[in-house]
Every structure is written in structure tokens, then in C-alpha cells.
Amino acid sequence: MTETIKADAERAAPCAGLRIGDVAPDFSARSTTGDVRLSDYRGRWLILFSHPADFTPVCTTEFIALAEAAGEFEERDCALMALSVDSLFSHFAWLRLIRDRYEIEVRFPILEDPTLVIGRAYGMVAPNDSDSAAVRTTFFIDPSGVIRAMTCYPANVGRSTPEMLRTLDALQAVDNGPVLAPANWAPGEALLAQPDASLDTVFSAKGQTDWFMKETKRGARK
Ligand code: BEZ
Numbered sequence: 079m080t081e082t083i084k085a086d087a088e089r090a091a092p093c094a095g096l097r098i099g100d101v102a103p104d105f106s107a108r109s110t111t112g113d114v115r116l117s118d119y120r121g122r123w124l125i126l127f128s129h130p131a132d133f134t135p136v137c138t139t140e141f142i143a144l145a146e147a148a149g150e151f152e153e154r155d156c157a158l159m160a161l162s163v164d165s166l167f168s169h170f171a172w173l174r175l176i177r178d179r180y181e182i183e184v185r186f187p188i189l190e191d192p193t194l195v196i197g198r199a200y201g202m203v204a205p206n207d208s209d210s211a212a213v214r215t216t217f218f219i220d221p222s223g224v225i226r227a228m229t230c231y232p233a234n235v236g237r238s239t240p241e242m243l244r245t246l247d248a249l250q251a252v253d254n255g256p257v258l259a260p261a262n263w264a265p266g267e268a269l270l271a272q273p274d275a276s277l278d279t280v281f282s283a284k285g286q287t288d289w290f291m292k293e294t295k296r297g298a299r300k
Contacts, residue, residue: 095199095200095201096200096201096217096225096228097225098225098226098227098228099224099225100224100225101223101224101225102116102124102126102217102219102223102224102225103116103199103200104116104117105195105196105199107161107189107190107191107196108166108189108190109159109166109169109187109188109189109190110166110169110170110173110184110187110188111185111186111187112187114159114187114189116159116219116223117223119157119159119219119223120221120222120223121221122155122156122157122221123154123155123156123157123218123219123220123221123246123249123250124156124157124158124159124218124219125151125156125157125158125159125216125217125218125219125242125246126159126161126200126216126217126219127158127159127160127161127214127215127216127217127237128160128161128162128197128200128202128213128214128215128216129141129160129161129162129214130162130213130214130233131162131163131164132162132164132168132169132171132172133168133172133175136233136234136235136236137236138172138176139236140214140236140237140239141160141173141176141184142176142180142182143236143239144158144160144184144186144239145176145182145183145184145185145186146182146239147239147243148185148186150243151243151246154243154246154247154250156246157186158186158187159186159187159189160186160187160188160189161188161189161191161196161197161202162188162189162190162191163190163191163192163194163197164190164192165190165192166190168190169188169190173188200215200217201215202215213230213231213232213233214230214231214232214233214235214236214237215228215229215230215231216228216229216230216231216237216242218245218246218249220249220253226249227245227249229245244263244264247264247265248263251263251265251269252269255269255294255295256271256272257269257270257271257272257294257295258270258271258272268293268294268295269293269294269295270291270292270293270294271292271293271294273289273290273291273292274289
């Protein structure tokens with residue numbers, strides 16, 4: 079590895095340590111709703127996400143949007159858990175400001191991670207970074223504690239709450255059977271069948287694409 083590549087790998091690498099299919103590392107931390115432990119969320123879906131900093135414009139819009147959509151996550155039996163390097167008292171002051179200015183209460187926990195110990199374990203910050211204000215990572219964790227999807231956005235682009243809900247819907251739909259969620263899939267739309275990888279199926283299929291591209295039952299949320 080050249081020095082440049084090595085330096086880049088050490089610097090960038092958001093989410094790099096963890097992969098889809100890994101068990102989400104357990105941790106406990108202080109939060110705006112009391113002490114929380116990740117493993118206490120087993121049995122439910124969980125979206126764990128980092129934000130660069132309290133009292134910043136894009137982050138504020140994300141928290142307002144997520145608080146407004148809290149009921150929709152609840153309907154999907156999915157808890158939300160936010161995390162940043164800011165102190166618990168900074169989180170409290172920010173939530174109070176959001177409540178007073180935007181008339182919305184953020185009731186899901188926001189964790190403090192002043193030592194970046196969680197942020198580093200989850201690849202939310204690069205191993206040697208002293209600055210956590212780099213990325214917006216999101217982990218979709220299933221009821222058995224397994225990471226099922228991850229996203230990483232830069233500090234200057236906010237996440238889409240509808241897309242977070244859609245990803246959750248798609249993950250829950252594919253868990254209902256051996257089916258696949260196509261591009262832009264939304265609940266109620268057709269899912270795709272798992273392709274049957276046998277040469278007989280390939281040669282006997284009527285249409286050219288029928289052996290690998292077949293719509294199946296309409297997708298329903300669990
Ligand atoms: C924001 O949330 O607006 C933000 C946070 C960190 C850096 C840049 C923007």
C-alpha cells in the first residue's frame with residue numbers, strides 16, 4: 079500500500095469496519111431519555127444514526143423531520159437512536175430550542191459519545207480523526223441485532239426520511255419470503271421472485287427475461 083492510499087484509507091473509511099450481516103456491536107451510553115444499551119433493543123427494528131453536531135442547520139432539519147415521522151417508525155416497530163460527540167447537556171439545550179422554535183418534541187434518544195468510542199466502533203468517524211463532524215451514517219438493525227443496511231451522507235446533505243422509511247419497508251418485506259425489492263419499490267407494489275438458477279428453467283422460460291425477472295405477490299409490510 080502506498081503512503082497516499084494508506085493515509086486515505088485511515089482518514090476516510092466511514093462505516094468501513096462493519097458490513098451488512100454483522101451483528102451490531104453492543105454499547106451503553108447516556109442519552110436524552112436515560113441510559114441506553116443497544117442490546118436492549120433486540121426484538122425490534124432499530125435505526126442508529128450519527129449526526130455531525132448539535133445546533134447546525136442540516137442536522138436541525140433532520141431531527142425535525144424524524145420527530146415528525148416518529149409515529150411512522152413506531153408503526154413499523156422501529157426505534158430511532160441518534161448519536162453525536164456533543165454532550166448530553168448540549169443535546170438537551172438543542173432539543174429545547176427545537177421544541178420552542180419549531181413546536182416539535184424530539185422524544186427518541188440522542189446519545190452522547192464524547193470520547194468517540196461508539197463512533198469509532200461503527201466507523202462513523204475515521205480511526206485517527208479527532209473531529210466527528212464528518213459524516214451522517216445510518217445503520218438499519220434488525221430485531222436479532224444484525225446490520226441489514228447502512229448509508230453514509232456528507233455533512234452538507236441531509237438524509238431523506240421517506241427513503242429511510244422505504245428502506246425499512248423493503249427490508250421488512252423481503253423478510254416475509256424469498257423475494258426481492260426492485261428499484262423504487264414501495265409497499266403495495268409487486269416484489270420480484272428470487273431467480274431459479276437452473277439451466278432447465280433458463281431454456282424452458284417463455285420470455286427472454288422470464289427466468290430471472292419475475293414479479294411476485296404484492297409487497298405488504300409485516
Ligand atoms: C449541518 O448540519 O448543517 C452541518 C453540520 C456539520 C458541518 C456542516 C453542516
